[in-house]
Each structure stands twice: as C-alpha cells, then as structure tokens.
Amino acid sequence: AQKVTQAQTEISVVEKEDVTLDCVYETRDTTYYLFWYKQPPSGELVFLIRRNSFDEQNEISGRYSWNFQKSTSSFNFTITASQVVDSAVYFCALSEAVTSNTGKLIFGQGTTLQVKP
Amino acid sequence: EAGVAQSPRYKIIEKRQSVAFWCNPISGHATLYWYQQILGQGPKLLIQFQNNGVVDDSQLPKDRFSAERLKGVDSTLKIQPAKLEDSAVYLCASSPRPGTLGAFFGQGTRLTVV
Numbered sequence: 526a527q528k529v530t531q532a533q534t535e536i537s538v539v540e541k542e543d544v545t546l547d548c549v550y551e552t553r554d555t556t557y558y559l560f561w562y563k564q565p566p567s568g569e570l571v572f573l574i575r576r577n578s579f580d581e582q583n584e585i586s587g588r589y590s591w592n593f594q595k596s597t598s599s600f601n602f603t604i605t606a607s608q609v610v611d612s613a614v615y616f617c618a619l620s621e622a623v624t625s626n627t628g629k630l631i632f633g634q635g636t637t638l639q640v641k642p
Numbered sequence: 643e644a645g646v647a648q649s650p651r652y653k654i655i656e657k658r659q660s661v662a663f664w665c666n667p668i669s670g671h672a673t674l675y676w677y678q679q680i681l682g683q684g685p686k687l688l689i690q691f692q693n694n695g696v697v698d699d700s701q702l703p704k705d706r707f708s709a710e711r712l713k714g715v716d717s718t719l720k721i722q723p724a725k726l727e728d729s730a731v732y733l734c735a736s737s738p739r740p741g742t743l744g745a746f747f748g749q750g751t752r753l754t755v756v
Binding site (some may be wrong): 529560568572616620 | 749
C-alpha cells in the first residue's frame with residue numbers, strides 16, 4: 526500500500542538556523558514521483574519540487590535542498606539559514622506511475638515549521 | 643497566469659444543511675481534483691476529473707457528496723446533508739494532464755459544520 530509518513534508534527538527554530546524536514550514513503554511501484562508542497566497561513570498549497578524515482582541526485586535551490594535516498598525510501602527537505610517567512614506547514618507527497626497513474630497525490634500529515642525571529 | 647480560483651473562502655452551516663463549492667481551474671488544464679483536508683492532516687483526494695469525465699471517485703462519500711464538471715472547465719462540489727465530520731478545507735487543484743506532474747492548488751474553502 527502507498528503511504529507517506531512525516532514523523533515530525535511540529536518544529537520550532539530560531540531564525541538563521543538550518544532545519545531538516547523528514548519524509549519516508551512506501552510504494553510497490555518502481556516508477557513514482559515525490560513532491561514537497563508548502564502551505565502558508567493563506568491556505569493554498571505551493572509547489573516546491575518534484576523528483577522522479579530514477580533520479581537520486583540531490584537538488585539545491587537557493588536556501589532549499591532535497592536529499593532523495595531510495596535505499597531508505599526517504600526524501601528529506603532542508604532549509605538553510607531559515608527565515609520567518611519560511612513558517613508554514615510543509616507536505617511531502619507521492620504519486621505512483623503504475624498502480625495509479627492518474628496523478629493522484631498521496632500526502633503525509635505535514636510538518637508545521639515555526640521560525641522565530 | 644491566473645491561478646486556481648475557489649469560492650467561497652469560508653462557509654459555516656448547520657448539520658443536515660446542504661452546501662456547494664465552486665472551482666475554476668487554470669485555463670487549459672484538463673485535469674481537476676477535489677481534495678479534503680481535515681485539520682491536522684494532509685489533503686485526501688475526493689474526486690478527479692479529466693475534462694468532464696470522472697477518473698477516480700473511490701474516496702468520495704457518494705451518499706452525501708456529489709461533484710460535476712459539466713463543460714470540462716468549472717466544477718462544483720456539493721454536500722447534502724452535511725455532517726459535523728465534514729468540517730474541513732476543500733481544496734481544488736488542476737493539472738495540464740493526468741500523470742505525475744503534481745498539481746496547482748487553489749486557496750481552498752474552509753467549511754465549518756455546527
């Protein structure tokens with residue numbers, strides 16, 4: 526069965542600290558996609574990154590970086606030098622390309638990040 | 643480019659009443675999703691449309707929920723009659739086509755059933 530687990534419910538850091546959000550997934554498909562979304566207080570889900578199961582290269586975008594490890598079924602997200610504007614709920618999501626290739630997203634429960642000034 | 647539009651933003655109703663939500667996806671996006679997000683949880687797919695046809699409604703409580711996308715553009719989601727446990731944010735999302743591109747989300751409608 527497909528499942529996404531974000532074990533950290535809430536994280537609180539002080540501005541400029543680095544923070545890593547964990548994501549562990551389960552799927553039987555060999556082809557799948559992983560996503561991170563940010564949900565600020567306004568409510569909409571903002572797309573951050575998509576990664577396919579065949580590409581294990583880490584990615585860096587400004588202060589954001591992602592570490593994908595198939596061996597441990599993890600897709601972790603790191604914010605370097607956090608800022609108050611990073612405060613939000615972050616969701617990891619999975620989309621399977623074989624079992625359910627409709628683009629349906631399976632979300633984790635989310636991690637609430639609070640960055641204090 | 644305009645994003646996914648949803649209305650209303652907030653709605654409070656009494657249990658057993660009916661309610662409808664509206665969604666206008668990004669222009670040209672053939673795939674439309676409705677997700678339900680209960681407080682403290684991740685969004686869960688209720689129904690997916692490809693143009694005006696239903697692709698997946700396996701998680702839709704069909705005894706009380708219905709949705710349509712008549713002309714393959716706008717969509718409405720209806721709950722009749724509402725229960726207390728339907729209190730949630732209802733998110734609409736769209737994608738250019740089905741598959742694994744993810745989706746673009748609207749701001750959602752926060753429903754409170756009292």
